[in-house]
Structure formats: C-alpha cells, structure tokens
Amino acid sequence: MIDNKKILIITYYWPPAGGPGVQRWLKFVKYLPEFGWKPTVFIPENPSYPIIDKTLAKEVSTDVEIIKTKIWEPYQIAEFFGKDNKKFKAGQFDVGENQSWKSKLSIWVRGNFFIPDARVFWVKPSVKFLKKYLAENHFDAFVTTGPPHSMHLIGLNLKKEFPNLKWVADFRDPWTEISYYKHLKLTKSADEKHRNLEREVFKTADITLATSYSDAENFRKKGAHAFCITNGFDEVKQMFQAQQKSKDSKFTLSYIGVLEQLRNPEILWKVLAELMREDENFKNKFELKFVGRIDGRILEKIERSALKDAVKNLGYLSHSKANKEMQQSDLLLITNFPDAGSKGIIPGKIFEYLATGKQIISFGPPESDVKKILDETAAGKHFIYDGFAEVKEFILAQFEQWQQGNILTKPQNIEQFSRRNLTKKLSEIL
Template identity: 65%
Template sequence: MEKSKKVLIVTYYWPPAGGPGVQRWLKFAKYLPEFGWEPIIYTPENPSYPLVDETLIKEVPENLKIVKTNIWEPYQLAEKFSKSNKKFKGGQFDVGKNQSLMSKLSIFIRGNFFIPDARKFWVKPSILFLKQYLKENNIDVLVTTGPPHSLHLIGLGLKKELLNLKWIADFRDPWTEISYYKHLKLTSGSDKKHKQLEKSIFENADLTLATSYTDAENFRKNGANAFCVTNGFDKENTSTPLSMTDGKVKFTLSYVGVLEQLRNPENLWKALENLCKTNSDFSKDFELKFVGRIDDKILNEIKSSILKNNIRNLGYLAHNDSVNEMQNSDLLLITNFPNETSKGIIPGKLFEYLATGKQIISFGPKDADVETILDKTKAGKHFDYSEIKEIENYILSLYENWKSGTSIHNEANINEFSRKELTKKLSELLNKI
C-alpha cells in the first residue's frame, strides 16, 4: 500500500471554535486520509474565539495529529475598553449613525496598527517553530487558511526560507476585496501595505484556493495561481419535526448564523411587514426565527415593527441543534453584502441549507455566485436590496403552497457540494503541485 503524503494545515479556527470558519478544514481533515493524504493541524494553544461550540470537538477525527503553540492577542485588553471589539473579533461592524466615538477609534486602530489583523503576533513565533517542524516531519505540503489573513504571512515566511516547500494559501474570504475593508478607516499607507502583502501571497503561493468562482477569477487577475473549491455539506441524519410555537404549526422563515448591519436585508423586513398588514392569515401563521447572533440594532428595529409578535430568537446554538432548526423551517434566509465586489462571497451555510432540501431566499448583488448556485440547483431565489414587491410575491406563493399542503421541498442534485466530493477535488490539486 502506498504511503500517505503529509499536509500540515495552519488554521486559527479549530474546535471548540464555533461558527462557519472552523467547518471547512475540519471536514477536509476528516476525508483527506481516504484520498492518500495525512492531515496534521497546527493551531493556537490559547486562542480568543468570538464563538465557542464544544460539540464540534466530537467531530475531530480520533487519530488526527494536532500541534499547538501559544499565541498573544490584544483582544482581551481591547475588550476592557470597548464592547465593539467583541464584534470585530466576529467580523461585525457598527456602521453609520450606530458608530460611537470609541467604536470609530477601535476600527481605526484595528485597520492601521494591526496589519493584516490582530493575530499578527503569532506569525514570527510560528515561522520559527514550523521551520524546524516541517524539516523533521517530512511535510509534503503546507496549507494556510484565512481569515485571519495573518496566517498566510506564516506561509509566506516559510516559503522564503524553505525554497522547496509546497504551499497552498486558502482564502475562505477575500482580503482587500471583502466588503468591510473600506470601513477600516485606513490611511493611504496602511491600504498600500495591506495590498502589497496580499499580492506577495498571491505571487509566492504555489496554489491559492478560493471558496467561490468569482473570487478565484479575481485572485488570478491579481497574479495568483487560483482554483475554486467551494464549501459544502456533510449530510446529517436529522429528523424533521414540525416547527411549533405555542402548540401551533407555523410557516417559518429562518436565519441561521451571524447577521451584522452591513448585510441587513431591510427590504425583506419591509416586504414581510406589508404581507402581515395586508394578509391576516399570513400574519397569524408566520414565524421569523433567528438562530445565532443577530446585531442588536437589527433585532430592535424588527421588534419595534408589526413583526414583533412573529419573532422567535433562539440565540447561538450548537451546530447540530442549528441544523435541526434549519430542518424545522420552510424557508431559509441567506444575506450578502450589497456591493458589486461581494458577488464572489458564498457563505458556508448555503451548502448546509441546500442539504436540508428547504427553499432558500437570498439577498446580495445581481449575478452573484450564490445566485448561480441557486439557479443551477433550483433551490430558491436571489434578490437584490432594491426589490420589495417581488419578494412579497415570492414569499406569498410559498406560503400559499404551504397552506394548501403542497410540497415546497427542493429535490435538486447537490452531490458535487458534499464534503467528500470536495475533498476529492482538493486531493487532486494537492497531488499536482
């Protein structure tokens, strides 16, 4: 039997970290041995995670080798001065009139003093440690995955010192093209430094991975040898009990995950308000369910509207429980940043949504990659942030089907997005570099 090759994966997010950032390489690590690759994880000993999900520890493969070293982060110190730093850690920002003076100052410091991010202090110690580790353990390929994008600087440093090293830079989100980049209040010098570092990674990595088709294309334009391997789903055997509120069956629209101000679908809330005002049956039957962390400003605005009696806010749940809540829904909501540069963002939860067979309603720029996937799989409908009447008509048609007992289940073939199929695609790329 042919001996497995070794791939060392440098990742900040690892169980018990919660949220979508941990899922990608947790699942790749699960399936890589089936394709002739032995994964080894390198991760911080003492990270500062925005979300924790202890149940994910059970999903870590039993024989997986995990190497840890200490990290120093400024977040704990910063959180003493500003509550908003907890949001930054989770990728959330106060915007516009919601920004306090302390919030503005924190954003300025974050963007200009911690380049590319506040985990930068782990870079030099990791290069020093891994330089020796890679040699002693005969590692065939190094993978760095970001955000935090500072982890790519570990790969860049090692690549410059170990010329024969094969290195893959995995971008779960873009760096300078991500929507909140323009909200970092960067000086021209800081902006230049961010872009120079990003370009250096694109030019020096043997392979750059993107999670969307548009991102891969944009990375190639900027000098990267880029390929797209999307996120996906692990089919879970979950029951599908009915969604209940006060003993009554409800037509349920659910949002699962983190919802921040920059991705707030205000036109959806308006459409739902209109439906509740004009259709008493819909108002009585409808439930708006939130699972995860919803920005307080968004939640308070909805609670001050006619929708206040339709809301069920469950807060952050363990991953398996979140999947159950997806199953206990009729329509699943996904949102993206409204600007053109965000077309390539495909949130990881889209694929878990697909696996439920439920209909999906999506918001973002026109011709987004999410729209391409929804059209391809016939799993739902995508809207931009200017539409309202079209949204009302779509939701009303689904509600009427639900009311009459007509199935609104999606039977699309989505096997190409299974974690095992995606790991097979990844292994083929690993074999080629």
C-alpha cells in the first residue's frame, strides 16, 4: 500500500464558522483522502467569526488532525466606531450616503494600518509555531487560503524557511482586484504595500488557485502559476426532486447568503414592486424570501415599498436548513458587484443553486463568469444592473411557468462542479 502524501491547510475559517468562507476547504479536506492526500488543518484557537454554524462540525472527520494557536484581533477597538463596523469581520462596510464619519474613519484605519487585513497579527505567532511543527513533521505541500490574505503572508515566511515544500496559495476572492478595494481610502504608500505583497505571493507560490476563470487569467498576467478550481456542490442525490406544494403556496424568489450594499440589485426590487402594484394575482401569490444576513438598510428600503407584505426574512440558518429553503423556492437570486472588474467573481452559492434544478436569476457585470456558467448549464439568466423591461419579462415568464406547474429545469453538464470531481482536479494539479 502506498502511503498518502501529507498536506497542511492554513485557514482562518473553519467550523464552527459559518458562511461561504468555510465551505471550500471543508469540502476539499473531506475528499482529499480519496485521492491520496492526508490533510492536517491549522486554525486560530480563539477566532472572532462573524457567523457561527455549529452543524458544520459534523462534516469534519475525526481522522483529520487539527492544530491551533491563539490569535489577537482588533475588532473590539474597531467597534468603538459604530455597531455597523461589526460587518468588517465579514469584509463589508457602508458606502456612499450611508457612511457616517465614524464609518469613514474606521474604513481608512482598516485599509492603511491593517495590511493586508485585521488578521495580520496572527502571522508572526503562526510562523513561529509552524516552523517548529514543520521541522518535526514531514509534509509534501501546504496551502494558504484567503481572504483574509494575511494567510498568504504566513505562506511567504514558511516558503523562505522550507523552500522545497510545495506551496499552494488559494484565493477565494482576489486581493487588490476585489471591488471594495477602491473603497478602502488607501494612501499611496499603503496601496503600494498591498500590491507589492500580492505580487510577491504570486511569484513565490508554486501553485496559485483561483475560484473563477477570469481571476486565474488575471493572476497569470501578474506572474502567478495559476489554475482555476471553482467552488461546487457536495451532494447530487437531492437534485431535481419535485417539491409538492399546497394550493395556497407562493411563487417564491429566494436569496440565500449575505447581501451587502455593493451588490444590492435595486432594479429587481423596483420590478417586483411594480408587478405587485399592477397585477393583483402576482401580488397575492408572490413571496420574497431572505435566508442569511441582509444589510439593514436594504431591508428598510424594501419594507417601505410595495414589496413589504411579500417579504419573509428568515435570518441566518444552518447550512443544511438553508439548502432546504433553496429546495422549497421557485426562483433563486444571485448578485455580484456591478463593475467590469468583478466579472470573475463566482459566488459559491451558485453551485448549490444548480444542484436544486431551480431557475436562477443573476445580476452583475456583462460577460461575467457567472453568465458563462448559466449559459453552459441552461440554468437561468444573467442581467446587468439595467434593462428594467427585460428583467420584468423574465420574472413574468417564470411566474407563468410556476402557475402551470413547471417549476423545474434540467441543468446540463453540472457534474464538473461536484466537490468530489473538483477535489480530483486539485489532486491532479498537486
């Protein structure tokens, strides 16, 4: 029998953390042993997670070794500037007219003093701990996954100490190309420091992983040896199961996940509000369901519109319960940042959406990677943040299909996005 190769995963997010940041490597760790790799996971001992989902701990095998060291995070100080700054833990903040002076100040502090992010204080103690650990234990490769991109600074230091140990730098989101980067109010010197660190990571890592086709291409242009491995869905056994609905059921459009102001599809809310005013049948049968954390200002505006009586806000649910809510929906919403620079962002939830067999309505920049996936799988339609009439026509067509009982589609070519197949691709790259 051939012994498994050993790989160390360095990640900030791990159960009991909830939300999208934890899913990617939780699933890779689950399937890597099938392809000849034995994972060990290094995490903070006392993290300040923005979302907790204790049910995810059940997905971690007892065979996986977990090692930890303490972290200090400055969020208690940041929260002095206002309760909304708790959003910073999840990479969110207010923009435009919604920004108070405290919010503006805290964003400036965040971007210029915590480079690349507020978890940077974990770098030195982690490097010290892992130098000793790696010297005493054989590994064939190690992974850093960000954001937070401070994880990649740990990687830079370890690669210098262990040059023969293969380093995989995994970017779940871009660094300087992420849409909110321009909102960080950076000084020239801070901007240069971010970009220099990013460039050093790209040139030093043996492998750089991106979660989208466009990001992988952009990373290669910056000197990275980059590959695309998207996120995916875990199980297919629940796919295409028709949901039995009662006669008094609603035509349900659902958003699952975190929705902040920078990805707010205001055009959709306007279309739905107009349909509620114009069509009594639609008004009586439509439901707008939110599962996750929706920015309070978005909710306030919706609840002041004609949509107010149609909203069902369930708040944050465990991953398994959120998946059930996807199954019980008729149309699923996904949003992205509107600028062209974000065309490479593929929100992880799209893959779990695909596994439901339900139609997807998407908003984001033109010719995005999300549009490419929807076109290839015939699973929905992508819109830019414009085109009121086209969005209204699509919603009405879906509503008509629902009334006729045709609520399921048959997406094509989606097996490539199963977590097991994606892990196989990762093992081949390794």
